Amino acid sequence: MNKIIDLKDLLKYEILDLYSAEEQIIEGLPAMIEKVNNPKLKETLSNHIETSKTHKQRLDTIKQTLMTDDDVKDTEGFFSGLFGGSNTVTSRGIEGLLKEAEKMMNEDMTEEAMDAAIIGAAQKIEHYEIAGYGTAGAYARELHLESIKNDLEKTLQEEYDTDDALTKLAVGRVNPIAENAVDTDDQERSDEESYDRLTNSVSIMTSSDPSPDEE
Ligand SMILES: [Fe+2]
Numbered sequence: 001m002n003k004i005i006d007l008k009d010l011l012k013y014e015i016l017d018l019y020s021a022e023e024q025i026i027e028g029l030p031a032m033i034e035k036v037n038n039p040k041l042k043e044t045l046s047n048h049i050e051t052s053k054t055h056k057q058r059l060d061t062i063k064q065t066l067m068t069d070d071d072v073k074d075t076e077g078f079f080s081g082l083f084g085g086s087n088t089v090t091s092r093g094i095e096g097l098l099k100e101a102e103k104m105m106n107e108d109m110t111e112e113a114m115d116a117a118i119i120g121a122a123q124k125i126e127h128y129e130i131a132g133y134g135t136a137g138a139y140a141r142e143l144h145l146e147s148i149k150n151d152l153e154k155t156l157q158e159e160y161d162t163d164d165a166l167t168k169l170a171v172g173r174v175n176p177i178a179e180n181a182v183d184t185d186d187q188e189r190s191d192e193e194s195y196d197r198l199t200n201s202v203s204i205m206t207s208s209d210p211s212p213d214e215e
Helices: 009-034 039-066 071-075 078-083 092-105 109-140 146-182 191-207
Strands: none
Touching: 009 092, 009 109, 039 109, 039 146, 092 109, 109 146, 109 191
C-alpha cells in the first residue's frame, strides 16, 4: 500500500477531491433548481452554478501548476495507489450529499417546505466546500505556494458569500413561510431559535480548524 508522503501530496489529493466536487455540483444543481419555488432562491442557486464553473477553472490552473509529469505518468507511486492507477478522484463526500438531496426532494412536501429543505441541502454542500477549500488553502500557505493559496482563498470567500446568501434567504423569508405552511406541532420552533441554529452552524464552520478527518 502506497502512502501519502508529504503535505504537498495531501494538497494534491484535496485539489482533486474539490475538482470532482465542483464537477458534481455543476451537474447536480439544475435538478435542485428545478424543484425550487422561490425566485430569489432559484437565482442564488443558478448563480452558484456559474461561480462553480469559475472555481473549476481555478482548480484546473492549480492542477497544472501542482501536478508534475511524474504524477501523471507514475504507475506505482502515490496516485496509482490511491486512485486505482489514475490521477483523478471522485469526491464521495459530495456524491453522498447530492444523493441525500435527491432522496429528500423525492419526499412529498409543501412547496414552501421544499424550498427550506433545498436550502438546507445546498448549505451542507457549501459547508463541505468551505471545509475543503479552507484545508487546501492552509496546506498551500504552509508550503509557501502563494498564487495557489491566493486562488484557493478567493474561492473560499466566494463559498462563504453563497452560504451567507442562503442563510439570509432561509431566516429572512423561506423558513418562516415554510413554518406556516406545514403547521404541525413539531414545527413550533421560533424564528429566533431557527436563526440561532443556523448562525451557530455557520460560526462553527468559521471558527473551527478545518480538519479532513472530522466525523
Ligand atoms: Fe465552489
